[in-house]
Amino acid sequence: MVVILNKNPDPKRVADLTAWLESLHLEIHPTVGKMQTILGLVGDTSKVDIELIRALDIVQDVKRISQPYKEANRAFHPDNTVIKVGDATFGDGSCPLIAGPCSVESREQLLEVAQRVKAAGATLLRGGAFKPRSSPYSFQGLHADGIKLLLEAKKETGLPIVTELMDLSQLDLFADVDVIQIGARNMQNFELLRQVGHVDKPVLLKRGLANTLQELLMSAEYILAGGNHRVILCERGIRTFETATRNTLDLSAIPMLQEMTHLPVIVDPSHASGIARLVKPMAMAAAACGADGLMIEVHNDPAHAKCDGPQSLTPDAFDDVAAAVRQIHPLAYRA
Numbered sequence: 001m002v003v004i005l006n007k008n009p010d011p012k013r014v015a016d017l018t019a020w021l022e023s024l025h026l027e028i029h030p031t032v033g034k035m036q037t038i039l040g041l042v043g044d045t046s047k048v049d050i051e052l053i054r055a056l057d058i059v060q061d062v063k064r065i066s067q068p069y070k071e072a073n074r075a076f077h078p079d080n081t082v083i084k085v086g087d088a089t090f091g092d093g094s095c096p097l098i099a100g101p102c103s104v105e106s107r108e109q110l111l112e113v114a115q116r117v118k119a120a121g122a123t124l125l126r127g128g129a130f131k132p133r134s135s136p137y138s139f140q141g142l143h144a145d146g147i148k149l150l151l152e153a154k155k156e157t158g159l160p161i162v163t164e165l166m167d168l169s170q171l172d173l174f175a176d177v178d179v180i181q182i183g184a185r186n187m188q189n190f191e192l193l194r195q196v197g198h199v200d201k202p203v204l205l206k207r208g209l210a211n212t213l214q215e216l217l218m219s220a221e222y223i224l225a226g227g228n229h230r231v232i233l234c235e236r237g238i239r240t241f242e243t244a245t246r247n248t249l250d251l252s253a254i255p256m257l258q259e260m261t262h263l264p265v266i267v268d269p270s271h272a273s274g275i276a277r278l279v280k281p282m283a284m285a286a287a288a289c290g291a292d293g294l295m296i297e298v299h300n301d302p303a304h305a306k307c308d309g310p311q312s313l314t315p316d317a318f319d320d321v322a323a324a325v326r327q328i329h330p331l332a333y334r335a
């Protein structure tokens, strides 16, 4: 980190600033020029509050030259993190498919969808038991009963399950869940992130509706810093000025994140577009960009789904998407 001081700063103030930065276990290397004085900060600057320094009246500007995320940073961990869940491997260059309904609604619904997506090649089953809904009057999920049904489907099909944890009070119910999903709306629920950092299960962390890639990595950092190294990142579309689609799929996030971090990056084309017929082209595009996996919503009766029907594929449509992804994936871009 470099701190650029204003012209002719008061030497006493510079000494105070230097002493304070040294107290943060940083080495300070001043460069005094005719026009400007610059302080070079060497050491772990990840805990330094850049805005606090910038606000000082002797400071003109502060620039980070290293990233504030250490554990997630590709620079310090050049090899991909590879996460195995059942028959799926994330981060080894393959593109496993996670599929299932937005929310668990009934035994019949879940078992039918689970069997069909398994037959189409999905290696993980998704389904929400706790649903983050914009309206408190919308279906909120089956809660504990939903988890029970997911475990039944897991037993029946052998597919590991992914489901969303919305609150710490629900964690006890997740003992047999294979992957904990942290949804877009909770990407910056730091206490929740901190706690799943102590859980011995992979975490699927979705990008927030309006969060930068650096913010996504800082959220991953909470989990990694707690000792849980199995974090899968998920691009699920972001809010833009466009209203024709539910969100805007940020495809550039895939290669960009893969440069910034060693963690696997998967894509959810269902929430990204919000429109079932756009799921196939977006899934193909994500596979072509080198996604480390896809998460797709599938419902046996989308027209009557209790949540996200318009973006849900029928099992037949999922067969078609899975086949298209398998064709595209060998040609995928690799950095």
Ligand code: PEP
Pocket (backbone or CB within 6 Å): 102, 128, 132, 182, 183, 184, 185, 206, 236, 271
């Ligand atoms: C989901 O996967 O069902 C979900 C609610 O996704 P997101 O958090 O990305 O909106």
Ligand code: MN
Pocket (backbone or CB within 6 Å): 102, 103, 271, 297, 307, 308
């Ligand atoms: Mn959904």
